[in-house]
Every structure is written in C-alpha cells, then in structure tokens.
Amino acid sequence: MFKKIFLYSLITNFFFTKKIFAAESGGMPQLDPEFWISQIFWLVLTFGVLYSVLSKLILPKISANLELRKSQIQENIEAAEKQRESSEAKLKEFNEIILKSKIEAKNIFKDAREKVIKKINSKKEILDKQIDDEIKKAEVEIDTLRQSAPEKINKIAVVTSTEILKKLIGAEINNSSISAIVDDLVKKNGDKYYGH
Amino acid sequence: MTQFEVYRIGPEIKVGAFDISFTNASLFMVISSLAILIIFNLGSKKNSILPNKIQLLSELSYSFVSKMISDTAGSKAKPYFSFIFSLFMFVLFCNMFGMIPYTFTVTSHIIVTFILAAFIFIGVTVIGFIKHGFGYLKLFVPSGVPIVLLPLIVVIEIISYLSRPISLSVRLFANMMAGHTMMKVFGGFVVSLGIVGGWLPLSFSVALTGLEILVAFLQAYVFAILTCIYLNDALNLHH
Numbered sequence: 447m448f449k450k451i452f453l454y455s456l457i458t459n460f461f462f463t464k465k466i467f468a469a470e471s472g473g474m475p476q477l478d479p480e481f482w483i484s485q486i487f488w489l490v491l492t493f494g495v496l497y498s499v500l501s502k503l504i505l506p507k508i509s510a511n512l513e514l515r516k517s518q519i520q521e522n523i524e525a526a527e528k529q530r531e532s533s534e535a536k537l538k539e540f541n542e543i544i545l546k547s548k549i550e551a552k553n554i555f556k557d558a559r560e561k562v563i564k565k566i567n568s569k570k571e572i573l574d575k576q577i578d579d580e581i582k583k584a585e586v587e588i589d590t591l592r593q594s595a596p597e598k599i600n601k602i603a604v605v606t607s608t609e610i611l612k613k614l615i616g617a618e619i620n621n622s623s624i625s626a627i628v629d630d631l632v633k634k635n636g637d638k639y640y641g642h
Numbered sequence: 643m644t645q646f647e648v649y650r651i652g653p654e655i656k657v658g659a660f661d662i663s664f665t666n667a668s669l670f671m672v673i674s675s676l677a678i679l680i681i682f683n684l685g686s687k688k689n690s691i692l693p694n695k696i697q698l699l700s701e702l703s704y705s706f707v708s709k710m711i712s713d714t715a716g717s718k719a720k721p722y723f724s725f726i727f728s729l730f731m732f733v734l735f736c737n738m739f740g741m742i743p744y745t746f747t748v749t750s751h752i753i754v755t756f757i758l759a760a761f762i763f764i765g766v767t768v769i770g771f772i773k774h775g776f777g778y779l780k781l782f783v784p785s786g787v788p789i790v791l792l793p794l795i796v797v798i799e800i801i802s803y804l805s806r807p808i809s810l811s812v813r814l815f816a817n818m819m820a821g822h823t824m825m826k827v828f829g830g831f832v833v834s835l836g837i838v839g840g841w842l843p844l845s846f847s848v849a850l851t852g853l854e855i856l857v858a859f860l861q862a863y864v865f866a867i868l869t870c871i872y873l874n875d876a877l878n879l880h881h
Contacts, residue, residue: 481648482753483660488668489754493732496675501724507686508704515691
C-alpha cells in the first residue's frame with residue numbers, strides 16, 4: 447500500500463517539479479555581466495574598508511594584547527622562579543642555621559656535662575677524703591675504746607662484785623682480791639669475751 | 643537558481659557608463675565586513691589575562707592565521723599578515739553567511755572570487771619582481787632539470803603560473819555554487835516527493851548542510867593558504 451502511495455506521489459509530483467525547474471531556467475546568473483561592475487566596485491569598497499580598519503586599528507590591538515599577555519605571563523613565571531630560588535636559598539640558610547645551632551647546643555651540653563662531671567668528681571674526691579678521714583678517726587676512736595673497754599669492764603666487774611658481795615655477805619671485801627680474781631678470769635676467758 | 647540572482651536594492655547608481663548600484667551581493671559584502679569588524683573590535687577592546695569568549699575567539703583566529711602564514715610562507719610574510727587575515731575572514735564570513743537560508747552567497751559569484759584571485763596574482767607577481775628583479779623569472783626554471791626537457795618545463799611552469807588566478811577563483815566559486823545547488827536540488831526533491839518520500843532527501847539535506855558548513859570553512863582556508871603559498875614563491879625564491 448505504501449508502495450502505491452509512494453509511486454502515486456512520485457508521478458503526480460513529477461509534473462510539479464518540472465514546473466518548478468522550468469520557472470527557473472535561464473542559465474547561471476553568475477555569467478550575466480549586468481552587475482559585474484557593481485559587484486567589483488562593492489567588493490573593492492567593502493574589502494578595502496575591512497582591510498584598512500583591520501590592519502590599522504584592530505589587528506595591532508589584538509597583537510599587542512597577545513604580546514602583553516605573553517610578556518605578563520613570562521614575567522610572572524620569572525618572578526615565581528626567582529621567588530622559588532630565593533625561598534630555596536633561604537631554606538638552605540635556615541637549615542644551616544639549625545645545623546649550626548644544633549652543633550652549638552651539643553657542644554654547650556657537652557661542656558656543661560664535662561664541667562659538672564669534673565665538679566662531681568672533685569667533690570667526690572673531697573668527700574671521699576673526708577669520709578676516709580672520719581673513718582680513720584672513728585677507727586682510732588674505736589681502737590682506743592676497744593683497748594680501754596676491758597679495763598672498764600674489769601672495773602665494773604670489780605665494783606659490781608664488791609657490791610653484790612656486800613649485799614650478800616654484808617661484809618666489805620678487799621678490792622684488790624676481787625680484782626685479782628677478775629684479772630685471772632679475764633686472762634682465762636678474755637678471748638671469749640672480747641672476740642679477738 | 644534564484645539564490646544566485648543579483649538584484650538591485652534601492653535606486654540605480656551610475657558613475658559614467660558603469661552601474662554600481664547597491665545590490666543584494668553588496669548587502670552581504672557589507673554585512674560580512676561589518677560582522678568581522680564588530681566581532682574583532684569587541685574581541686580586541688578589553689585585554690584581560692583570562693580572555694572572555696569573544697576575545698578568545700578573536701585571539702584564536704589571530705594565532706590560527708598567524709601560524710598558517712608562518713608555516714607556509716615563513717617569517718618574511720609578516721607584513722602581509724593583515725591582508726591574508728582580512729582575506730581569510732572575508733571569504734569565511736561570506737561563505738558562512740551564505741549558509742543561512744534566504745541569504746546570498748557572495749563567494750558563489752565567479753566575478754567576486756576572480757577579482758580577489760586576480761588581485762592576489764598581480765600583487766604576488768609585483769612583490770616577486772620587486773624582491774628579486776628579473777631573477778623572479780627563475781621561478782619558471784626549476785633547478786635539476788635536464789636541458790632537453792627545459793623548454794617544455796618552462797612552458798608548463800608559465801602556464802601553471804598564469805592559471806593560478808583562474809584555478810584559485812574557480813575553486814572557491816565552483817565549490818560554493820555546487821554546494822548550494824546541491825542543497826537546492828535536494829530541497830526540491832523534498833518538495834516534489836512530498837510527505838511520503840521526502841524524508842530521505844530531507845535527511846540528505848541536513849547532512850549536506852553540515853558538509854557545506856565544513857566546505858565553507860575549508861574553502862576559505864584553502865583560499866588563504868594558497869595565497870600564502872603563492873606569497874611564499876614570491877618571497878622565498880627556491881624552486
């Protein structure tokens with residue numbers, strides 16, 4: 447069915463088409479010289495105006511704009527590069543300073559430590575000496591005490607013995623006889639008592 | 643072919659025997675030029691580091707044409723930058739305005755493209771003779787050709803050199819005209835095949851519109867780059 451309609455429209459329209467093209471026959475208008483001079487004149491005029499305005503006013507501006515942008519961008523890039531370099535140099539400087547100060551701090555610390563150690567050592571020595579002295583003194587004292595101790599003990603023994611005897615017997619006994627006994631005892635058992 | 647017809651707008655203006663009346667062709671030349679001037683004026687007005695859209699457009703086209711010239715004709719072609727830029731933009735805008743329905747395509751007329759091409763041809767020849775004197779004629783004598791073949795080669799070279807304006811103008815004119823005619827034909831098919839069969843040519847028409855926009859750009863580019871190549875021959879003579 448569509449085929450029929452298609453064919454029908456083709457056939458009917460064929461005549462219309464013929465009419466349309468027939469109305470326009472007359473060759474190419476391009477080859478008709480009637481308006482050639484006019485076209486040349488207006489072409490020269492418009493193109494001349496276009497060329498002169500573009501070349502004198504507009505294109506130099508665009509070119510200047512482009513140049514300006516280029517140079518501006520170049521300048522910015524250069525400035526950024528410079529700043530980067532300077533910042534790098536500064537960073538280096540900063541690192542050096544930090545390194546230096548670190549070494550300095552280390553040195554100071556070392557010095558201080560050495561000083562302190564020296565001080566401590568000297569004080570220690572003094573203290574050691576003092577301690578030694580005191581120990582020696584104390585030893586001497588102890589020695590003297592130890593040497594005097596048996597006598598004292600003997601005395602105490604004699605006195606207590608006389609006292610005890612006095613209380614027990616009620617008579618006073620000669621000191622010399624008691625001390626003789628004590629001496630005798632000491633001689634016998636002295637080692638046991640004083641731990642020599 | 644009504645789309646190619648030139649007709650008078652306003653009164654008939656005559657200078658001597660010449661009819662220079664304002665026509666629809668003149669109208670679209672003026673519109674194209676004005677559009678170029680407005681766009682590039684807006685694009686060059688403010689200079690911000692981050693360009694806005696129109697500034698970006700104008701600067702991109704500036705560097706595009708600038709690169710095209712330096713690539714094909716070298717640094718010596720710098721003084722001719724404005725001319726080639728104007729030429730490229732003029733042809734491009736005329737082609738593009740022609741793509742709008744019911745407009746007139748200025749570049750689809752052989753006389754317009756021929757005048758442009760002839761001007762380029764004469765200009766390039768004059769530049770060549772100014773730069774190199776009669777040494778410019780060496781262009782027709784390629785180096786490294788056997789002497790026996792030389793007369794033939796020289797004749798061929800001269801013919802090819804003289805046919806430059808014709809080939810340049812006919813290339814642009816024929817491309818524009820053929821494209822528009824083809825679109826017209828497919829448009830006619832859409833009408834004649836009606837609602838049933840018209841969809842196929844319609845889709846062709848849509849595709850052709852894309853193609854024609856490409857061709858419009860490409861032909862402007864080709865026109866400009868050939869100008870650069872001819873200029874290169876005139877400036878740096880090394881054939």
